[in-house]
Structure formats: C-alpha cells, structure tokens
Amino acid sequence: MRLAIVGAGIVGRAVAELAPDRGHEVVAIGDSTSAVVADGTGESVDVDAALSRKAERGIVGDDAPDDVLAADYDALVEATPTTLGDAEPGFAHVAAALERDRHAVLANKGPVAERFGDLRAAAADSAGEVRFEATVGGAMPVLSTIEDHGAAHVDAVRGVLNGTANFVLSRMAAEGLDYEHVLAEAQDLGVAEADPAFDVDGTDAALKCVILANVLSFGAADNIDDAREFTLDDADVEGIRNVAGSALDLAGEDGLTVRLIGEVADGSVRVAPRLVKRNSALSVSGTTNAAQIETASAGTLTVSGRGAGGEETASAVLMDLNRLQ
Amino acid sequence: MRLAIVGAGIVGRAVAELAPDRGHEVVAIGDSTSAVVADGTGESVDVDAALSRKAERGIVGDDAPDDVLAADYDALVEATPTTLGDAEPGFAHVAAALERDRHAVLANKGPVAERFGDLRAAAADSAGEVRFEATVGGAMPVLSTIEDHGAAHVDAVRGVLNGTANFVLSRMAAEGLDYEHVLAEAQDLGVAEADPAFDVDGTDAALKCVILANVLSFGAADNIDDAREFTLDDADVEGIRNVAGSALDLAGEDGLTVRLIGEVADGSVRVAPRLVKRNSALSVSGTTNAAQIETASAGTLTVSGRGAGGEETASAVLMDLNRLQ
Numbered sequence: 001m002r003l004a005i006v007g008a009g010i011v012g013r014a015v016a017e018l019a020p021d022r023g024h025e026v027v028a029i030g031d032s033t034s035a036v037v038a039d040g041t042g043e044s045v046d047v048d049a050a051l052s053r054k055a056e057r058g059i060v061g062d063d064a065p066d067d068v069l070a071a072d073y074d075a076l077v078e079a080t081p082t083t084l085g086d087a088e089p090g091f092a093h094v095a096a097a098l099e100r101d102r103h104a105v106l107a108n109k110g111p112v113a114e115r116f117g118d119l120r121a122a123a124a125d126s127a128g129e130v131r132f133e134a135t136v137g138g139a140m141p142v143l144s145t146i147e148d149h150g151a152a153h154v155d156a157v158r159g160v161l162n163g164t165a166n167f168v169l170s171r172m173a174a175e176g177l178d179y180e181h182v183l184a185e186a187q188d189l190g191v192a193e194a195d196p197a198f199d200v201d202g203t204d205a206a207l208k209c210v211i212l213a214n215v216l217s218f219g220a221a222d223n224i225d226d227a228r229e230f231t232l233d234d235a236d237v238e239g240i241r242n243v244a245g246s247a248l249d250l251a252g253e254d255g256l257t258v259r260l261i262g263e264v265a266d267g268s269v270r271v272a273p274r275l276v277k278r279n280s281a282l283s284v285s286g287t288t289n290a291a292q293i294e295t296a297s298a299g300t301l302t303v304s305g306r307g308a309g310g311e312e313t314a315s316a317v318l319m320d321l322n323r324l325q
Numbered sequence: 326m327r328l329a330i331v332g333a334g335i336v337g338r339a340v341a342e343l344a345p346d347r348g349h350e351v352v353a354i355g356d357s358t359s360a361v362v363a364d365g366t367g368e369s370v371d372v373d374a375a376l377s378r379k380a381e382r383g384i385v386g387d388d389a390p391d392d393v394l395a396a397d398y399d400a401l402v403e404a405t406p407t408t409l410g411d412a413e414p415g416f417a418h419v420a421a422a423l424e425r426d427r428h429a430v431l432a433n434k435g436p437v438a439e440r441f442g443d444l445r446a447a448a449a450d451s452a453g454e455v456r457f458e459a460t461v462g463g464a465m466p467v468l469s470t471i472e473d474h475g476a477a478h479v480d481a482v483r484g485v486l487n488g489t490a491n492f493v494l495s496r497m498a499a500e501g502l503d504y505e506h507v508l509a510e511a512q513d514l515g516v517a518e519a520d521p522a523f524d525v526d527g528t529d530a531a532l533k534c535v536i537l538a539n540v541l542s543f544g545a546a547d548n549i550d551d552a553r554e555f556t557l558d559d560a561d562v563e564g565i566r567n568v569a570g571s572a573l574d575l576a577g578e579d580g581l582t583v584r585l586i587g588e589v590a591d592g593s594v595r596v597a598p599r600l601v602k603r604n605s606a607l608s609v610s611g612t613t614n615a616a617q618i619e620t621a622s623a624g625t626l627t628v629s630g631r632g633a634g635g636e637e638t639a640s641a642v643l644m645d646l647n648r649l650q
Binding site: 299302304312 | 466470606628
C-alpha cells in the first residue's frame with residue numbers, strides 16, 4: 001500500500017523504516033513543522049534521506065506539514081503524540097483521510113479514546129476503514145483478538161497496560177526499594193519520562209482501557225447511534241505514586257504482588273494498583289505488558305509482550321495494514 | 326455464511342450450536358454414517374433436532390454423509406477426527422469444497438500437518454480459501470497472530486501445545502506424584518483418553534508444530550513450489566512417559582519445572598520434555614496451553630489459554646469464518 005505517515009517521532013520513523021520491507025511504499029512523511037511528499041511519478045519518498053535530514057537539520061523535507069494529507073496514499077498512518085480532550089490535530093488528520101475514502105491507521109490513542117463516536121461516524125460515511133491495533137499494548141494481539149472473536153462475544157478485558165508503571169512496581173517488589181528510588185532509576189534508564197505523570201498516574205493505561213471499552217460497547221450495539229461512548233472522564237483512575245514498599249513486602253509474604261491493573265467490565269473502566277498472585281499471568285515483570293480477554297465461548301485468553309517501543313508499535317501498525325489488504 | 330459441517334463430534338456439534346448466534350446458517354451437518362441437509366428453500370437445518378437424533382438414535386438425519394459435500398454452502402467446516410498419513414477422508418472433504426470454489430475451515434489437523442503442499446496447491450486453484458486456526462492451540466490466537474505479523478517475519482514458535490501432557494506434568498510437579506498415578510487420575514477426570522498415546526507420546530503436539538513449520542516455511546517462500554514441506558516424519562518427538570517424579574523434584578529445587586515443549590525454529594521441529602523456569606510464560610498449569618511467537622520486529626509475543634475443548638475449538642473455527650467475511 002502507499003502510505004502517508006503523519007508524525008516522525010519514534011513510531012512514525014519505525015513505520016517508515018519497516019514499511020518497504022513489508023511491501024509498502026512511503027509516499028509522504030511529515031512532522032509538525034515540515035514534510036516530504038513524493039512527486040507523483042510513482043516514486044517513493046527516500047525515507048533514509050528524510051530521516052537523516054530530520055536528525056541533522058530538524059526538518060523532514062521542504063514540503064509543508066499539511067502536504068502529507070494531500071498526498072496520493074492508500075492509508076494514512078497517524079503517529080503524532082496523543083493529545084487529550086478534542087484529540088487534535090490527530091482527529092483532523094484521520095478525518096481528512098476518511099473524507100477522501102482512504103484508510104486510516106492510528107498509533108495515536110487520542111482520537112480513539114476521546115472521540116470514538118466521531119471516529120466511527122466518519123468511518124461510516126467513508127469507503128476507507130479505521131484501525132488502531134497499536135493504541136492498546138503495542139504489537140500484542142489485543143484488539144485483533146477481540147475483533148476475531150467478535151467484540152460482542154467478549155465480556156471483559158483486564159491487564160497490565162503501562163510498561164513504565166510495571167517496571168517501577170516489579171522492581172520495587174523484587175529489590176525492596178521505594179517508589180522514588182526506582183522512579184529515578186527508571187528515568188536514568190529512559191524507561192520513565194522526566195515528567196512521569198502520564199504513566200505513573202495511570203492516564204496512559206486508562207486511555208487504553210477507554211479504547212477497549214469503546215470497542216466492546218460499539219461492538220455489542222446493534223446500532224452505533226445507540227452505543228455508549230466512553231472518554232477518559234468515564235474512567236476511575238488511581239496511579240502508583242502511593243504504593244508503599246511495605247505494602248509490597250506484605251503482599252509478597254502471601255505469594256502476592258501489586259500491579260497497576262486496567263479493567264474494562266460491565267460498562268465500567270477502572271485503573272488502580274491491585275493485588276495479583278505472583279504466579280498469575282498478570283504478574284509480568286519489567287516493561288512487559290499483559291492482557292486477559294474474557295470471551296463468551298473460549299474462556300480467558302491471555303496475551304503478553306512488549307507494549308511499547310518504536311518497532312513494536314510500528315509492527316502493530318503493519319498488522320493493521322496487513323488486514324486492510 | 327452458509328456452513329456445511331463435516332463431523333458431528335464435540336467440535337462439529339459446538340460449531341453447529343454457536344454458529345446461528347454468530348450470524349451463520351448451518352445448511353448441512355453429517356458424521357461418518359448419516360447427515361441432514363437443508364432442502365434448498367433457504368431454510369437452515371434444525372440443529373437442535375439433528376443433535377437430538379444423534380444422541381438418541383445415533384444418526385444425524387436421513388441423508389447420506391456425502392450429501393453434506395454437495396450442499397449449497399459458502400464454507401465447509403472439516404471437523405472429523407485427525408488421521409495420519411494421507412489424512413483421509415478429511416483431505417478429500419476440503420478438496421471437494423475448494424474444487425467448488427468454496428471456503429474450507431479445518432479443525433482437523435491431519436490435512437494441514439500431513440498434506441500441506443497438496444492443500445496449498447488446491448487452494449491456489451480455487452476462489453475459496455483454506456483456514457485452520459483451530460488446529461493449533463484451540464482459540465489461542467497463534468496462527469492469526471503469525472498471519473497478522475506475516476509468517477516471513479516470524480523467526481520461531483515454541484509452546485506448551487498439549488493440555489493432557491501438561492496436566493500430567495504440572496500435577497506430578499505440584500503434588501510429588503508419579504506418572505502412572507497422575508495419568509490414571511487424568512483418565513478418571515476425562516482429561517486423558519483411555520489410550521493416552523496420542524497425547525503423552527507427543528504426537529498431538531508434534532502435529533501442531535508441523536503445522537506451524539509449514540506456515541512459516543510457505544510464508545517465507547517467494548514461490549510455494551520452492552517451500553519446504555514438513556510432515557510428522559520431519560519431527561523429532563519425545564513424550565512424557567519417562568519423566569520421573571524425582572527429576573521434577575530436583576528441577577523444583579532450582580526454581581525450574583518440566584514441560585512438554587514443542588519448538589519450531591531454524592527449519593527443525595522438535596517436541597520433548599524440557600526444563601523451564603517456574604515463573605516463565607511457558608510454565609502454565611493444568612490443561613492450559615501457551616505459545617511464544619518470536620517476531621522479527623516486535624520481540625516475543627506470548628499467548629495462552631485453553632487449547633482444547635468443544636466450544637474453544639469451535640470459537641477458533643468462528644474466528645476463521647469471521648476473517649473470511
């Protein structure tokens with residue numbers, strides 16, 4: 001497929017680098033200040049050159065950012081940073097693709113978590129489709145498994161959906177260290193951001209749960225106009241800042257540990273530190289993510305893997321592109 | 326879709342029972358001695374009546390078994406028992422569907438493990454597709470995840486692929502019991518067959534690994550005529566009969582345990598009892614299955630769940646039907 005990639009951060013770059021090997025052509029890539037668009041003679045963009053320019057001169061190319069939206073692509077890959085509230089400019093990028101009857105694949109959680117109803121309405125009016133595997137658990141097959149089983153036949157989903165929080169909790173438990181100490185260590189390693197709030201306060205996990213709640217809700221509804229739409233405001237969210245090392249020690253004595261668990265069940269969305277058995281499927285270590293999908297007819301299916309990272313997230317985008325072909 | 330179901334055992338029955346709720350019509354179902362086929366007026370078969378007749382009188386209906394193959398269906402579901410060698414009559418059923426340009430979905434491992442090349446050749450000449458998610462790990466998303474990532478981009482697969490053997494090993498380890506004792510218990514519980522050889526000697530796990538090897542081999546080949554085909558003869562298989570309780574005790578002292586691991590990597594297929602860490606993703610308990618998929622760009626993805634059972638296997642058939650729509 002011919003791809004236009006909006007966003008040239010870690011995910012956009014990884015999509016651009018992996019795409020040619022997977023049979024796709026990159027016809028445009030841009031970030032918030034610049035872009036490069038193929039000239040319409042059937043040639044792809046020179047991805048290596050574009051990424052070198054970005055690294056060296058801070059610009060992807062000499063075209064304007066919005067030129068990417070006007071390129072001759074089959075699928076638009078939306079890989080700009082997640083924004084809350086109106087989810088702009090990500091939503092507008094996706095809407096532009098759908099208006100032109102092109103597909104849109106999102107790595108950006110914003111539009112799927114905050115404007116799911118608008119997204120579905122725009123897709124309903126388009127010959128293009130919207131897919132967003134990358135927004136929940138990177139390349140772990142969470143959304144694809146729900147789709148294959150049918151969202152109407154999935155009762156609940158729960159999981160460890162933020163690698164940074166899981167790194168902190170699993171290391172606190174394993175080494176008997178306190179939160180501040182492990183957080184500083186995670187920041188040194190690049191596992192946590194300088195401002196860790198998005199991860200440790202549970203917002204990132206909550207966005208993923210809201211996306212799952214929307215998928216289950218719209219999948220079970222006979223008519224999308226009747227489906228309940230979820231946004232971050234509907235989630236009950238508690239992060240890990242107040243998890244005491246002493247609580248982990250106590251849990252450990254009983255074969256338990258604490259994980260930041262996101263849960264979507266019975267129309268509610270909840271993210272909170274929860275006790276889990278140390279040998280349970282959700283007691284993953286380090287930055288690993290895990291999710292349990294409770295199905296109506298096949299029991300509980302568990303998936304785990306790397307939930308973040310450029311290549312991992314790009315792989316999920318490529319999974320979606322595969323399904324669109 | 327209109328379904329013709331060949332095989333009215335635990336899997337065929339579960340497909341017939343779940344299908345109407347998932348938007349499908351059963352237009353024919355048969356076993357080795359009888360069948361019932363809808364009369365062509367657009368009506369479905371009365372599944373409940375057919376299954377009652379089978380339970381009470383031993384016949385599904387008054388039609389002949391081969392009448393199922395001639396029914397007016399969109400997809401044939403092959404759910405007869407797995408046979409080795411020429412994989413008949415399962416292979417002929419699938420071939421008949423493909424010759425009529427209809428889809429075929431297999432729960433029967435035989436044709437996929439023993440005649441993969443023939444199957445791919447028949448599919449290449451047909452407008453119908455062949456799918457077989459149910460043959461590896463029931464409803465666990467193993468083959469679907471490989472397909473989504475692209476078989477050419479999967480380096481290896483390993484896993485616990487037989488619930489009976491895993492039940493025996495995990496219970497031997499947990500209770501300090503010997504093989505014969507636990508096997509007898511498993512037979513009482515219905516977890517093991519009266520003749521347990523197919524499971525405990527590793528044949529079942531090996532068939533699943535051979536299927537995985539074929540999927541990776543044909544997926545990576547530029548031309549299907551160049552792909553290496555695997556059959557059970559290519560697998561190096563050792564079962565669990567000789568695993569001593571004392572070996573499990575010793576392993577346990579080092580935080581290890583023993584699992585029957587099937588592995589497909591570097592063009593070889595191997596099934597054998599292997600030491601695994603007790604907290605590893607492959608150290609699942611009871612009849613649970615687990616598989617690790619090593620991808621080129623997304624690290625190792627792990628899936629686990631119930632690998633057998635009527636509804637679980639039928640759910641995998643329904644996943645395939647979903648992807649055909």
